[in-house]
Amino acid sequence: MMTMQLIKKILLLILVVSCVTGCTKVDYTKIDEPAYLRVFNNFNYGFSLGDKDKKVPFLCMIINPTFDAEGKPNGGQIVGDFLDVRDYYAPPYPSHVGSSTSVNNPEYPGKENVLVGPIVNGYDLSSWAQIPSGTHRFVFFYRPKNSVPYFKLDRNLIGDVMKDTTLTLTHHEVYTMHLLQKDYLTKENGVLLRQETFLKQPLSDSLAYVNFYNYSASGFQESSDDIKPEVFKMGQFQYGIKDKMDIFLTIYSDQVSALTDGGRYRFNAIPGYKGKYFASVERNISSAAVASYHSYPVFPNPAENGNVTQSWQMWDFLSPGMNPANKPYHVMDTKTDGNWASLACLNLGLEKPSPHNGAVLPNMLVNIHSGVHNPRTFATVNTIEVINGGVYLTTIQRKYPAPVY
Numbered sequence: 001m002m003t004m005q006l007i008k009k010i011l012l013l014i015l016v017v018s019c020v021t022g023c024t025k026v027d028y029t030k031i032d033e034p035a036y037l038r039v040f041n042n043f044n045y046g047f048s049l050g051d052k053d054k055k056v057p058f059l060c061m062i063i064n065p066t067f068d069a070e071g072k073p074n075g076g077q078i079v080g081d082f083l084d085v086r087d088y089y090a091p092p093y094p095s096h097v098g099s100s101t102s103v104n105n106p107e108y109p110g111k112e113n114v115l116v117g118p119i120v121n122g123y124d125l126s127s128w129a130q131i132p133s134g135t136h137r138f139v140f141f142y143r144p145k146n147s148v149p150y151f152k153l154d155r156n157l158i159g160d161v162m163k164d165t166t167l168t169l170t171h172h173e174v175y176t177m178h179l180l181q182k183d184y185l186t187k188e189n190g191v192l193l194r195q196e197t198f199l200k201q202p203l204s205d206s207l208a209y210v211n212f213y214n215y216s217a218s219g220f221q222e223s224s225d226d227i228k229p230e231v232f233k234m235g236q237f238q239y240g241i242k243d244k245m246d247i248f249l250t251i252y253s254d255q256v257s258a259l260t261d262g263g264r265y266r267f268n269a270i271p272g273y274k275g276k277y278f279a280s281v282e283r284n285i286s287s288a289a290v291a292s293y294h295s296y297p298v299f300p301n302p303a304e305n306g307n308v309t310q311s312w313q314m315w316d317f318l319s320p321g322m323n324p325a326n327k328p329y330h331v332m333d334t335k336t337d338g339n340w341a342s343l344a345c346l347n348l349g350l351e352k353p354s355p356h357n358g359a360v361l362p363n364m365l366v367n368i369h370s371g372v373h374n375p376r377t378f379a380t381v382n383t384i385e386v387i388n389g390g391v392y393l394t395t396i397q398r399k400y401p402a403p404v405y
Helices: 005-022 232-239
Strands: 034-043 059-067 073-083 129-132 134-142 160-171 173-182 189-195 206-215 244-252 276-282 293-295 312-318 341-347 359-361 366-370 373-378 382-389 390-397
Touching: 005 160, 034 073, 059 206, 160 173, 160 189, 173 293, 206 276, 232 341, 232 359, 232 390, 341 390, 359 390
Parallel strands: 034 173, 206 382, 341 359
Antiparallel strands: 034 129, 059 073, 059 134, 134 160, 173 189, 206 293, 244 276, 244 312, 312 341, 366 373, 382 390
16 A cells, blocks of 8 residues: 555656646647648848848748737737748758757748648648638748847837738648749849649659749849859859750669769669650749649669669759750859759768769658668659759658558
């Protein structure tokens, strides 16, 4: 039989545990008819002398804001604070996974502790936030680049509007919102809301898919290179590409040789996928239409029982009339007058292939422990967006079987 002293100790322990768990528990409000929203801040800043007079695009997003008697925002239905410029890679899981302790958020919801999307038609929507469907007012406010929450800033720092717009979101639809520059010379800003369709299309699990957008500002590519942002890791993309480009795909069979001396990777392209015409893209910042998806095989390695591949993708963007065989540029050329830009997608520390002077982003294929296979390769659905001096990759992941240990 327990003594009264022991019972008191047990009750005290239960009380302490309850207090601790109570402090960390997040109560989410159920949303009956949600829409799913993801927001990217596509502005670059701080890379050139021409930026010294620009407002830093570090933002606070408030959906359906409320205002005090002086017209200052004092709350809102949804607040997405510390919205920083986006990362060049948006992975197929929420941005807070493995992220730093900084409050800066590379997207919304990103690090926000909010109710996220579920698995829908086999697609993981955990990188999209659930918000009530309907018509909403979205206001984006400039804020100083510090760690002070927006409503705790000095009052003179609150209320500086970058963009104020009203948009309607339909329930159970998936939306990607882009904040971007519409005109490079006048500095006009805009918002583009794209209603995604990938989860409604009959896409095969055995193929990888990708679509392309050029959301660059009017006048960016034509402007002087001296006033453009210097984003050297973006290779030829940092100077912009022409308004219309053809895209060619080369698939290489392994990633190891990509980094070896002599550029041996150029000789191990998979037959039928060496400089293969794949798609075209035209600059368009006035339409939110979804671009067509194009597919390519995963090419699993027979030596790995068909469960995994080390293949990777090289994308060449070329002006119409050019192709990888006849382009008048060398692999180490950076300035190509917007006629050529290359992007390598591989997973070896995001190092540049040798020799190669293009942009480098992660592989579009996901290798992960699933079932009894560690790793196993899965195809994904991807979006490549060219925006001013950068090229961005967003990867969407299908649901896969949990690992078996």
